[in-house]
Amino acid sequence: MMAQKFDRLPEGPLSIADAVQHALNYCNFGRLDFCDLVCSRILQADPDNINAALIQGLSAYKRRDTARAAALLRAVTERAPGYADAHHHLGVALFYDGQHQAAAAAFAQAMALRADYAEPMAGFGDVLRLQGHKEEAFPILRHALELKPNYSPAYIPFSILCFERSLPPGAPPAERRPPRTDRPLLTMASLGNYGRFAQTVNEYVAMRLYAERYGMEFATPDWVGHHFFTLDDPAMDPRTLADFDEWLSVRDQFAEHFDGNTETPFRDRDLFLGGSPVNPMRLADRERVQGWLTPRDCWRDHLDPPVEALRRRGRTLIALHIRQTDWWDKAYTPLSLYLSWLEQAWSGFDDPVLFVSTDEPKVVAEFARYRPATSADFPRRWDGLDYLQDFHVLSQADVLAVSTGSFAMTAAALNRNATLFLRPAAENRGLESFSPWI
Template sequence: MVSGIPVITMSTLGSNGRFGNQLFQYAFLKIYGKRHQLQVETPPWIGQYLFGHQDPPITRQLPMIQQNSYRLDLDHIAKSQIPFKNVDFWGYFQYHTSYYAPEKDYFRSLFKPVPAIEFRMRKVFNRLRAKGKTLVGLHLRRGDYGTYGPHSNFFIAPSEWYKEWLRGFWGTLDKPVLFIASDEPDKVLGDFSEFHPVTSNDVCGCFPEASFYPDFYVLSHCDHVAISNSSFSFAASMLNERGKLFVRPYPLESKLIPFEPWNSEVLIRTPETIL
């Protein structure tokens, strides 16, 4: 604690979920601290390397306050009129993005890469742009997701849904380039051969510090984006300032549907899976 300012921490930041989860956790922590004039302390996490964050380290163990719902009207943290102070938050904080929308610019500022990484990623993006004019990005999550099912948050949307969407407007685009981000590209690239897809492996050198980040960066700069039911590509959509269209898989209709990154649920959930 500095000069008597109350503190909030998240001791599990960096270990509770992957990159997309960590972005929402950090954004929640910083925005909550900003709204209520609280000091933020964090453990080491990948955002310090990518985005240059230099929050003070956690200085002491604080009582844990756990998120109990993704719904703004049910979660005791989100709906509390009295801010929590001197606590350690635990949760994923993937609320309906209307919660974060008033701080859209601040949210985006939190995840701007440091100049050295921006320079490397810009070179990757320019190589993609050299292949055409309109960049269409797909995020196809496979390896750590379960099988398709209407009652699972982590369903695998079939490639056919994405191909149907692409065929519906591909011919109207000016020199389109298809970019595919996937944890298992070898399993999906063949499905899209008619569109001659490109991956980060085709345009990016080795990035061992955060091998997932080139995919994330490109998705956050595409002209049209089709995501998985994943916080990774949803967060990239929130950071995307040039995107004209964002779509996501909707299992109850077996197709992709449009969504607004700053006015939507992060994950499509069914009543069986809502906390």
């Protein structure tokens, strides 16, 4: 639908403001030729239009021409030194151009102009991390996430630091095997940068299944799942940039290749999909996907105690995932669905114990009659990675009811114990049973 909306230049005259919005939309949707053409027309009519000049820089970055992007964006900051967004985007271009010190200076200037600007704060923290100043980077990245909890470029480096800080003495870091040189290579530089943990896991599974189906090697960047799961994928060249050009078309083609067959699959390139365009959890692949996505043994001291503590409270572990704060359209599942189901089903389970995983602690009181446990009851919290403890409990439950989003759905796909999975029925008519594998 988005591709149809922005598959051609607008007809008829546009105001400068509308033209700038069109240019930005073209940039975001990977229609970079259209973006550049609209920007050039704007600047012909209004040479001092700073927003069009900024979008030109963003388009150059998305074309993977970081040197040109940095030059364009630096010119914007010189013309508008108080434009915090321009300093931030200059920092991003410099970062991916390998100029880390200059990137840090640009990020710092953006933060000086706007103290609560999470995006350059994350960039500044990541530069410090990569330069080895990890103790300095840690609180900066944590604060960026406090300001913008769903910002992946902060969440990834922060989570990686948390893994490193909690690695048991003597435990090896996550492994990387050498890439096979007799196969075509696929990479995904954006893995983890456009979505949180579960969305990234689904994107990883889709890409790896695609690569294996067509006889290719799949190399990955440094992402959260590589540290958490028993994965040994080859490391991609960190200088490889995400390929945004015409990404909506690439996304559609990927889905066609995944579900059908093609003699011309993508090969020897980077893919940007903007999230998996397919549900990769196919029944025929269940065993190998669950094998890939097994937590590393070194994390057992963080993952096993919460499950063991819940098992001591009862024999049937019933887990609910309730999302209430950050879904894009605010279409949250009503609590009444879970309460109604519990009222009907609770007495039929053998010594049940209820666990509620939620991003809104206020909802827990609604389940008081069932004496629910939450992550606050875990005997040990995993600093910065407590969402993985919740995820693990969901993946070990005997009964799992999911809600909006992919977090609990992905945990359900990895759950080998549950005898019942529940999800909201259409139009929230109640909870219905389902299989997480299609």
